Amino acid sequence: MISTVKTTLMEILDGSPKHRASHYVELVITFVVLVNCTAVILDSVPEIHAVYKDFFHELEFWSVMFFTVEYISRVWSLGAKYDHENGGSWKGRLQYIFSPFGLIDFFATMPHYLHMFFPALDLRILRVLRLLRILKLSKYNTALQDLFHAIHSERQAFGSAVFLLTIATIVSASLMHFAEGHAQPELFGTIPHSIYWAIVTITSGYGNVDATTKAGEAIALVTGFLGVCMAAIMTGIVASAFSNQVARKKAAFEAQLRAVFSDGHVSDDEQETLKRLQAHYRLSDQQVEAMMLSAKNKSTAKH
Amino acid sequence: MTSITDNRSSYRRIKHRAYEIMDGTVPDKYSHFVEVFVALLVVANVVGIILESVPHIHESFEAEFHAFDVFSVLVFSVEFVMRVWSYGEKYLVEKGSQWEGRKEYLFSFYGIIDFVSTVPFYLQLVFPGADLRVLRMFRLMRIFKLSRYNSAFEDMVAAVKAEKDSFSSAIFLLFISCLLFSSLIYIIEGHDQPEVFPSIPAAMHWFILTIISGWGNVDPVTFLGTVLVILTQILSIALAAILTGVVATAYTAQVERRHALYEMEVRAVLADGVVTEEEQAKLKVMQAKFGMSEDQVNAILHQMEEEKHISDAKKLKALEEKNT
Numbered sequence: 001m002i003s004t005v006k007t008t009l010m011e012i013l014d015g016s017p018k019h020r021a022s023h024y025v026e027l028v029i030t031f032v033v034l035v036n037c038t039a040v041i042l043d044s045v046p047e048i049h050a051v052y053k054d055f056f057h058e059l060e061f062w063s064v065m066f067f068t069v070e071y072i073s074r075v076w077s078l079g080a081k082y083d084h085e086n087g088g089s090w091k092g093r094l095q096y097i098f099s100p101f102g103l104i105d106f107f108a109t110m111p112h113y114l115h116m117f118f119p120a121l122d123l124r125i126l127r128v129l130r131l132l133r134i135l136k137l138s139k140y141n142t143a144l145q146d147l148f149h150a151i152h153s154e155r156q157a158f159g160s161a162v163f164l165l166t167i168a169t170i171v172s173a174s175l176m177h178f179a180e181g182h183a184q185p186e187l188f189g190t191i192p193h194s195i196y197w198a199i200v201t202i203t204s205g206y207g208n209v210d211a212t213t214k215a216g217e218a219i220a221l222v223t224g225f226l227g228v229c230m231a232a233i234m235t236g237i238v239a240s241a242f243s244n245q246v247a248r249k250k251a252a253f254e255a256q257l258r259a260v261f262s263d264g265h266v267s268d269d270e271q272e273t274l275k276r277l278q279a280h281y282r283l284s285d286q287q288v289e290a291m292m293l294s295a296k297n298k299s300t301a302k303h
Numbered sequence: 304m305t306s307i308t309d310n311r312s313s314y315r316r317i318k319h320r321a322y323e324i325m326d327g328t329v330p331d332k333y334s335h336f337v338e339v340f341v342a343l344l345v346v347a348n349v350v351g352i353i354l355e356s357v358p359h360i361h362e363s364f365e366a367e368f369h370a371f372d373v374f375s376v377l378v379f380s381v382e383f384v385m386r387v388w389s390y391g392e393k394y395l396v397e398k399g400s401q402w403e404g405r406k407e408y409l410f411s412f413y414g415i416i417d418f419v420s421t422v423p424f425y426l427q428l429v430f431p432g433a434d435l436r437v438l439r440m441f442r443l444m445r446i447f448k449l450s451r452y453n454s455a456f457e458d459m460v461a462a463v464k465a466e467k468d469s470f471s472s473a474i475f476l477l478f479i480s481c482l483l484f485s486s487l488i489y490i491i492e493g494h495d496q497p498e499v500f501p502s503i504p505a506a507m508h509w510f511i512l513t514i515i516s517g518w519g520n521v522d523p524v525t526f527l528g529t530v531l532v533i534l535t536q537i538l539s540i541a542l543a544a545i546l547t548g549v550v551a552t553a554y555t556a557q558v559e560r561r562h563a564l565y566e567m568e569v570r571a572v573l574a575d576g577v578v579t580e581e582e583q584a585k586l587k588v589m590q591a592k593f594g595m596s597e598d599q600v601n602a603i604l605h606q607m608e609e610e611k612h613i614s615d616a617k618k619l620k621a622l623e624e625k626n627t
Contacts, residue, residue, distance in 0.1 A: 205516025
């Protein structure tokens with residue numbers, strides 16, 4: 001009994017598309033987080049603070065209670081993630097506690113208790129930690145996760161781009177130092193100084209400094225052009241990473257579709273699941289329709 | 304490898320082993336160690352060059368910097384000599400000439416970099432009066448040795464080569480518009496602002512600045528000049544977009560090419576029905592080289608299995624039909 005409750009709670013808190021309740025939990029947490037962040041921002045305005053001080057205090061107390069309950073139920077329910085053979089209940093719990101989201105959940109809530117016990121603590125640190133709560137939203141924002149996934153799967157390409165950027169920066173900075181170091185020692189006297197110039201030039205186009213020598217002029221122009229190329233490379237990688245990501249999602253959805261169609265007919269339950277998956281992968285109706293058609297054709301061809 | 308080397312002399316065997324380690328084609332402990340050691344030394348060298356340019360650091364650590372430079376030059380020289388010596392092995396089996404592989408290395412990008420970044424040090428010993436800045440510039444070339452261990456440059460060159468038509472048309476567009484716009488601005492504004500647009504080359508400088516950063520440090524004074532400046536600025540956005548688009552396509556195409564190559568390899572491995580350990584290792588190396596994630600590899604394997612299922616089903620059907 002308890003173990004089924006635990007598993008269900010885990011799935012709901014995890015946002016699994018199996019349960020409708022997970023959607024509501026998501027909405028409530030998002031709402032509380034947004035209210036909290038608005039409160040932190042408004043609280044920093046002296047006039048508002050003077051009038052609504054008590055209200056904000058109350059709000060903070062109840063939010064901390066809410067987030068604490070959330071944190072504890074997450075830790076408790078994640079015990080169901082792995083059974084005894086696969087590491088026991090503490091494996092899932094520790095995994096959550098030390099994951100980025102687990103750490104955010106912890107540090108966005110717990111410092112409040114510290115404040116209760118040590119009232120002399122610096123309030124500014126506490127406020128900054130309260131703002132961490134906005135990061136809780138990233139759990140529910142698949143776009144951000146998509147971005148991280150895309151970057152992670154193309155990390156080699158990004159690494160190469162960063163490598164090129166580093167080389168371009170160091171080489172152009174050093175060349176500029178050799179060319180202009182004598183003419184403008186206060187700006188290009190050392191390579192670290194010129195590295196600052198090179199980064200400005202690469203990121204924002206033509207730099208903040210006019211070159212005085214012909215060679216310096218040419219290096220500045222080439223560096224500026226390299227900046228345009230670097231922006232193009234980065235943008236290109238991100239664009240193709242995203243389109244690859246979409247392709248991967250489609251493949252995952254297609255696999256689910258095939259599983260649904262494998263027995264020949266689609267039950268209401270399965271239809272519901274597909275709908276939730278579609279929302280999860282953020283695919284449009286047209287895409288899904290096209291995939292369904294092809295999956296149907298394939299399954300009828302098989303039979 | 305060992306089966307071929309059995310009937311060779313021990314000298315040849317050592318040389319072949321040295322080639323394997325230096326070239327890094329056969330991933331093992333020793334070649335990895337050489338790679339990491341040389342890469343770290345190069346990074347330390349670059350940091351050294353940067354720090355050395357700060358006068359007060361240079362003054363307090365002059366002896367250390369010099370000792371480190373001597374040490375690096377010695378290591379890089381040994382590396383260079385080892386490469387030249389061992390690369391003779393490269394084509395020995397097929398073509399028969401020692402110098403085939405050596406020449407290829409000496410005149411390759413990396414060979415030239417290795418040479419140019421090391422040898423000027425000895426020149427300085429012979430001619431102590433050489434300009435130090437030139438010497439430092441050559442030393443800076445060592446940074447390009449790193450690209451041997453990072454496929455970024457090769458990837459880029461390959462991608463640009465594959466899409467060379469689009470790249471050359473983008474560059475052609477830039478070139479044509481540079482000629483056209485800088486001549487026009489010289490004609491229109493040259494009389495009113497002779498100090499900024501004294502000649503067409505000066506106008507070209509203005510044009511490139513505008514393309515790079517959106518504003519070329521010059522405000523137009525005539526109406527036509529204003530129109531031209533605005534057009535140039537729009538062109539700069541368009542060119543950036545074109546370049547980005549071309550790079551994105553080139554990159555996507557490259558990823559697809561790699562997928563196809565990997566798929567071919569998987570198909571070849573699966574063709575005989577058994578996956579040996581050697582084949583598995585080969586696939587792993589390929590996956591690492593192409594920077595493919597586990598997800599991608601699994602998707603490809605999944606697809607292969609499915610294809611196999613379908614073809615098996617077809618074969619079964621054909622058999623059944625034959626039997627009936």
